[in-house]
Amino acid sequence: MNAALKLPLPAPTLDADRLAQLAALTSGLSSADLYWIAAYSAALAARLPEQAGRIVVSESSVAEVGQTAGCLSIVYGSQTGNSRRVAEQLAARAEAAGLTVRLLRTGVYPVRELAQERHLVVVISSQGDGDPPDDAIGFIEFIAGKRAPKLPLLKFAVLGLGDSSYPKFCAVSRELDARLIELGASRFAPAGEADVDFDTTAAEWSAGVLETAREGLSVPNAPTRHASPLHAVSASPHYSRDNPFPASVLENQRIVSRDSDRDVRHIELSLEGSGLQYEPGDAIGVWPRNPPMLVEQWLSALKLDGTVEVEHDGRRLPLARWLSHERELTRLTRPLVAAQAAATRHGELQRVLEPGQQPAFAALLESHQPIDLLRQFPAAWDATRLVATLRPLTPRLYSIASSARVVGSDEVHLTVGVVEYFAHQSTHYGAASAFLANAGDDVPVPVFIESNERFRLPIDGSRDVIMIGPGTGIAPFRAFVQERQATAASGRNWLFFGNRHFTQDFLYQLEWQEALHSGALHRLDLTFSRDAASKVYVQQRLREHGRELYAWLRDGAHIYVCGDSAHMARDVNEALLDIIATHGGLSVEDARAWLTELLQQGRYARDVY
Template identity: 60%
Template sequence: MSAVPPLPIVPLPEEKSAEALRLLEGLDAPALWWLSGYAAALARHHGGATPRPAASPAREAVAQERLTIVYGSQTGNAKRLAEQLARDAEAAGLAVRLVRAGAYPQRELKAERLLVVVISTQGDGDPPDDARGLVEFLAGKRAPQLADLRYAVLALGDSSYPQFCAIGRRVDARLAELGAVRLLDTGEADVDIETVAAPWLARTLELAREALKPVAARSATVTPLRTAAPLAPASEWTRARPFAAALLANQRIVARDGARDVRHVELSLADSGLAYEPGDALGVWPINPPALVAAVLEATGLDGDAPVRHDGRSLGLRDWLARERELTRLARPFVALHAARARSDDLNRLLAPDRREALAALLASRQPIDLLREYPAAWDAEEFVAALRPLAPRLYSIASSRKAVGDEAHLTVGVVDYEAFGARHVGAASQFLARADDDARVPVYVEPNERFRLPADASRDVVMIGPGTGIAPFRGFVQERRETGAAGRNWLLFGNRHFHSEFLYQTEWQDALRDGSLHRLDLAWSRDGARSYVQDRLREHGRELHAWLDGGAHLYVCGDATRMARDVHAALLDAFVAHGGLERERAEERLLQLAEEGRYARDVY
């Protein structure tokens, strides 16, 4: 570890500053984070408020000479793009600060002169979890006037939702309302992110270089700033260059006669150098099911062996459809193009601005094969390939701890396979993994999720809420806590449809209860007898839940974002109102505070 830099100006006597430096010397990042949290807790105990110093002239001068990039990311895409822009800007000689939205010092916003925000929209118009505080700050009365700020916003979203890129649009509009000046129009990237993001980032870098050029000419002796948190060295295996992981196990973990198929998949990462922490995700590059490719070719009447040239590459059409194009996710641009070719009034009406909800329902329930069959149209092979979105990797929460399983990564995979609208609907990655045989190699990479980490202080209690396959990361959490001998208690809330057929990892949880690595297990079954869900269990045990959180516990939620996560959030509010004596608005503030402290983390999708 490099030497500790001198302390900035602080309200400490000289001898205390020296002692602080000696204490910090040699500590790694987790220890430093723990120490900072401990010190903050002591300050609150003594009744001290967090200091909010005014921006100094020196700090304002630094802000004028740098590009600040703030990202709000739920699944890692916004983070990846922000890091890419930061690397490119540094390579171009610009001073750069890269900051996660949840860690951005809001009081410094008024000193910024050049700002890029890369932010995604979740579900029906929600910000990423760790960007909620910044978004609310911008919308509130404390947001400063920003007449000296130039900015750009790259918005990420999914056009299958009515509130496509809503958060990015909201941030852009609010910055303009506060007096800031746009460098360029908001970029709005759909799931095929690179189509919009690549040219937008290139143009933003060009404009940033122009904006900082006069400053650079005046400040030739200034050493460019590095990022606030230096970028980790890129792994040899990445999203663009995945590692071919050997399949070690592919086991069904629900009853054979059950309506659903859920798999426990074990992959070898031996000799890859890939590392992960509990809470991270594994990106899987799938191959579309052969039966689906054949159905698409039949519906279009196109020749699968015909060569197709697109984006400077030439492949057979069947290869394009199997490995390069999305066949299981429907997108608005394809609906629009197909509606024009099919001359369908029904589809064209769905594209009207006042039919967003109906269009969202179509995109959520149908796949391209449905449109090809229901609204026949003539397609040219090249134009068909160009109309479909590029195939994207799927992210799975890792269901293991390396301390327990070594150079392996385990996944919990719900296999998507059902009949609807006269077609068999399948999931690209889940079917790919379900079909994998003993000799299979699965293209994978690690997607870190710093927002979803176990507490650095192992004496803290943790509450884990994970219905269905949302249980995955908590298997890794419990393994990790067992292997490290963590002193904190572990409380797991799991729900599914049926006890006898869908109690995922049942024997493991029972063993964990016996050996003391799991201290409490509460279950909910939505199709057995009286229906119950995890949020019902939270309300039933609201007093204990509030006591755990009031005592410093960390809370984690994983699973469905559209219903479960919202219902769980409402149940948490009820617990603070009923057992914490808070008004509803204050309870909302308390949950936001827990999120900003890293004590309320969600991995929802």
């Protein structure tokens, strides 16, 4: 993660009104956006008055409008940062190969220029039920809509990042690829798709794209050069996703009542000596270990010996080590279902993979873990084939629940819902949550920081903030309220929280009560779905307070949502649309456009999973 630059600001030459306008304009923007504006302003200053307005500035180059024919435009849509990383790596390699490159995120891509593009690469992720990243919604809607231009001269390539444990794997990239063809564009490289272990696939796809792009842009055998990006680059910390920091556990506390049938933990980790830094809104990545009980279930179900040495990708480890440290055991994926169907030749399993069986396949993914499939449809697996078939274990991201200004830069807090339930005559576990629930003094937790620049508090502390976080979705808002109090932000803070039972599941209850008392929190609206005859969720509370909520938004408030993407986030989004339409006097279409504009401005931000 790039550390924030701590530079002294020059004395302002603008009057107070223009400084206020500048603060409002830049509120909620990411560091990449701010560097873009800085470069744009510098270019304007150099060229005014004759040619201002013809300048297009990206994070890596400056190009003229209408001169994109010799330029490779790389556009990314990213929810958690993976697509951004892949796009940045491709851009760096392309620049080093002598290509002129524009690198833009979808949220700032000027869609009016699409008709002038000649070589375009899109790296985009799918989230939840085949949804685009929040920052890419406007970009996707434009290309899918009636205003999209015909593109007979465009050559393009699309890479989709997804998770095959969801039924609509890479749905966004597939739809985008098909739509660009429909608009008359042609592929200069095949569409690519990468699962959560995307590094190798993305690197191979990028290499092919780069080779073809060099030919198409007439840069054969161009000398390698070092890219000189416009934006400031700070030294990366020693510890990262590929080299996680072994964090010691400072505290591991259950924060639900003893009689609750759920286990939620407040976990505090030490970052001392790591050099890692974080901001409210960021996530911490945890490299988990599969529970020993689950590994034993697999070995028993498959009748395999955990001590058997297995060689794969140049590494030789005991099978039990592969299963505990290296392979995904808790998430069912289409490739694993297909492998099991091929091994068993079971008709029921083969049918759910057929076209048109999407609902049945989605139901299977939702209701079964891989161990259930192995038991229900037994097949003979040898250790080597098993390791080669299973997906690599990947890190889990948890929203950070602390402000470094309050707890110190050498400490980070998490809110973890422990996954453990009984189904199909067996106890089921979550990989990371079980690992964290049992973490203590003897076992360090491998972690890294995942920056989330799209989920930031407003730069202008006078802006009001609305936070919607049921269940463990409350985590980032604990950090937000701490940060706003520490920085003496004058804007109001309104929190919506929901869970099942007031007496069992009111997470951080004393902290919220103290925040209300001290004025750090101005409003707190609660709902506990199992405490009444009929279930009431946060979206109903939003509608109940719709008039005031709309007034806050109309007057410039930022609104944040964190939690479940499959149900809660969709329901909250629909509630917001209803509120905007009802209290803003807008049609459904205009309300949707209004909410999309909030997304584009960074005033509506979601951290959903």
